[in-house]
Structure formats: C-alpha cells, structure tokens
C-alpha cells in the first residue's frame with residue numbers, strides 16, 4: 440500500500456544543511472495500523488508531510504498504491520492519490536471561520552462531489568465521531584478532543600483508503616485519548632482504512648498499532664511488529680521511548 | 684446649517700472613496716499576494732512592478748497627489764475643482780493603501796489550513812476562494828476601519844480644490860473668519876465620526892470572526 444525506499448530530506452537552514460530524514464525505508468500493508476514513533480524533532484511530521492505530498496523529499500522514492508508520488512527531489516503531485524488519503528494534522532488545521540459541518544464537507548466540495556450528497560455524508564460522519572450536537576458550532580468553541588474528532592471526520596469525508604494522523608492524542612487527556620483510540624480501531628475495522636499514526640506515546644502504540652517504525656534523528660532505528668520491537672529494542676532511542 | 688452641510692460632504696466623500704478604493708484595492712492586493720513566489724500565479728516581474736507602483740504612490744503626501752492629479756481629473760471629469768475632483772485623488776491615494784492591507788490580511792492566514800486543502804488535492808483557485816478569502820474577512824473588515832479613518836484625514840485637504848467638507852469648513856471659519864467656536868465644533872464632529880466608524884467596523888469584525896469562540 441505504502442512503500443518508502445531510501446527516503447531522505449534535507450532542510451536548508453541558516454546554520455546549514457539539516458538532515459531531517461536519512462535513508463528511511465519501510466513498507467505499510469493494506470489494512471494495518473502502522474505506528475511511526477520517535478521523540479520530538481525525530482522527523483515524524485516531516486515524513487508524514489512527504490507522504491501527504493506537502494513536502495518535497497531530497498532523495499529516495501515513495502510509492503502509494505503502486506503510484507510513485509515522490510522520486511528523487513521531485514514530488515509527482517497526484518490528486519487522485521491525494522483523494523484516497525485523509526490527513527489529520529498535528530494542530531488539527533480546521534477552517535476557523537467555518538462551522539463543523541462546513542469543515543467536514545470541505546473535502547467533498549474540493550473533490551467535486553454532488554452538493555445534494557453533502558448533508559447526508561456530514562450527518563453520517565458526525566454520528567460516527569459522536570458529535571451530532573456540534574454540527575453548527577465553530578471550531579473555536581470546541582474542546583481539543585472534539586476538534587480532533589472533527590479533523591478525523593473531515594479526513595474521512597471522501598472515504599479514503601489511507602488515514603494519516605500526526606500526534607492525534609498528544610494534546611488530549613486520557614479519557615479523550617481512549618475515545619480517539621477506539622474511534623481509530625472502529626475506522627480500521629469497519630471501513631478497512633489503513634491507518635498511519637505518528638505518536639510518541641507508547642501507550643497509544645501498544646493499544647493501537649500492529650507494526651511500527653521507530654525514528655531517531657531522521658533514521659529508522661527499529662522496525663517490525665509491536666511485539667518484536669518492544670521485546671527486543673535494538674536501539675538506545677527505542678529503549679528510552681519504552682522507558683527500559 | 685453650514686456645519687451640517689460640511690459634515691455631509693465629508694461623509695459622502697469618504698463613502699464614495701472607500702467603495703472606490705476597495706473596488707480597485709482588493710484585486711490589486713490579491714494580485715500582490717498571488718504573484719508572490721509561493722502565490723497562486725507566481726510572477727516576479729508583475730509582483731515587482733506593482734509593488735513599486737504601490738510604494739511610490741504611498742510615498743507621495745496626499746496634498747501633493749491632489750495637486751498633481753488636477754490635470755488628470757480635469758481631463759476625466761472636465762473640472763479640476765469641487766467634490767468630484769477630490770474623489771479621484773482620494774481613490775488613487777487609497778488604492779495602494781487598501782492593497783497593502785488586503786495583502787497583509789491574506790498573508791496572515793494560518794498556513795496549516797492551506798496545507799489541509801493542498802493535502803485534499805485542492806486547486807489554487809479553490810484554495811483562494813475557500814480559504815484565503817473567507818478566512819481573512821474579519822481581518823479585512825478591521826482593515827477597512829483604518830482605511831476609513833485615513834480617508835477622513837485626507838478629506839480635510841479637499842479644501843485645496845474647493846471640494847468642501849469639514850476640513851475646508853474649519854479652515855474657512857477659523858483661519859479667515861476667526862470663528863474658533865466653529866473649529867471646536869468641527870473637531871467634535873470629527874472625533875465622533877471616527878469613534879462611530881471605529882466602533883462600527885470593529886463590532887462588525889467581531890460578529891464575523893468565528894475564531895474568537897462566539898457560538899453562532
């Protein structure tokens with residue numbers, strides 16, 4: 440489903456070249472929940488932004504559904520692929536001047552879905568994320584957990600095959616975190632959506648993910664099933680994250 | 684009666700120029716943003732040219748612009764004096780001002796919202812009409828208050844070409860007829876006008892701004 444090979448990303452900064460990703464390779468299978476974990480500054484968001492075609496890599500190759508979306512230092516913008524992917528950003532990135540309903544229907548509008556179908560889809564999604572009473576509310580009036588659920592509903596609007604989430608629980612309390620975890624499990628099982636989740640919370644990884652890649656200083660330092668990696672962390676960074 | 688008349692003239696001048704300034708200023712601001720390197724229709728040449736024109740006009744004091752434009756006004760309107768002759772320079776002076784304000788408002792938009800749209804596969808035009816414009820409306824309205832107040836200041840110089848309004852009234856009464864009480868009244872009216880404009884636009888902006896957390 441997703442194949443990343445020898446991916447690298449350099450940022451030009453005032454202090455010189457910053458290697459955010461270096462020779463990153465991994466594969467994500469259809470239908471799985473894949474975790475990308477690592478401490479702050481490891482390069483997780485950068486990786487996710489390349490997968491969602493928002494950032495240009497410096498080298499390597501990214502394949503999604505057998506289409507090359509990035510090769511070398513080029514992004515091969517593919518709106519068809521984009522429309523099979525839903526992205527939930529680290530800061531939600533909701534449209535602040537639009538209601539919850541308008542936010543959720545926005546991807547439908549962009550994709551050119553017939554207007555008559557919007558309302559039903561929005562209502563279904565609101566029911567799915569349990570926010571029916573907030574349909575006409577503005578994002579600024581919502582709690583963090585509620586905003587996160589709107590962002591998830593919006594990402595699901597076009598029935599994507601892949602859902603990418605950047606730290607979806609980091610800003611939430613334990614109760615909201617559990618709610619998001621069960622929501623993601625429901626999405627994965629009921630809608631057969633492949634989920635790629637970036638996080639630094641080990642608890643979330645244990646409950647949710649099947650396989651993970653641990654990233655440290657832009658490199659994949661551990662990669663495999665959660666059981667494998669947790670039972671046998673090969674890298675000091677992984678051990679730190681696990682607290683062992 | 685004269686004072687009321689002058690007040691009305693000022694209001695008319697400001698209102699017409701404000702509309703004119705935005706009719707031309709919004710598209711110009713949009714072009715200034717759009718032609719930027721990361722804009723929706725990048726064009727270095729036009730960005731530089733328009734930026735330069737905007738800066739040049741903005742650096743000319745209004746009173747000089749007013750006089751300098753007399754031939755143009757005369758050519759277009761058939762007269763170089765009167766209220767109509769002031770409105771053209773007022774618009775010319777304000778368009779670059781508005782354009783820069785529109786530019787600032789558009790650039791203030793949180794990049795994250797644009798990322799979200801790009802990740803959905805939105806076109807540049809879709810991003811412009813669905814994000815840039817609607818998300819910047821409260822900021823544009825707040826900018827309009829500043830433009831409007833600046834315009835009131837400019838209209839004070841309308842007397843130069845016999846355009847009427849409060850500025851001409853105050854100069855005429857105070858400077859030539861020594862009726863200082865009339866000058867005081869003029870000042871009071873101006874203060875009240877500015878206050879009303881400020882309050883009006885700011886409360887409108889607040890009503891429109893859903894980012895502040897007011898439930899619909």
Ligand SMILES: Nc1ncnc2c1ncn2[C@@H]1O[C@H](COP(=O)(O)OP(=O)(O)OP(=O)(O)O)[C@@H](O)[C@H]1O
Nearest residue numbers: 450452457459477478479480481482483484485486
């Ligand atoms: N646009 C940019 N320009 C320059 N450097 C950047 C840019 N974006 C990210 N970086 C750098 O790349 C590195 C990786 O950043 P990234 O945001 O991917 O980390 P992260 O793993 O998501 O961290 P966090 O857990 O704090 O979100 C950091 O050193 C960061 O400073």
Ligand SMILES: [Mg+2]
Nearest residue numbers: 483484485529
């Ligand atoms: Mg991050």
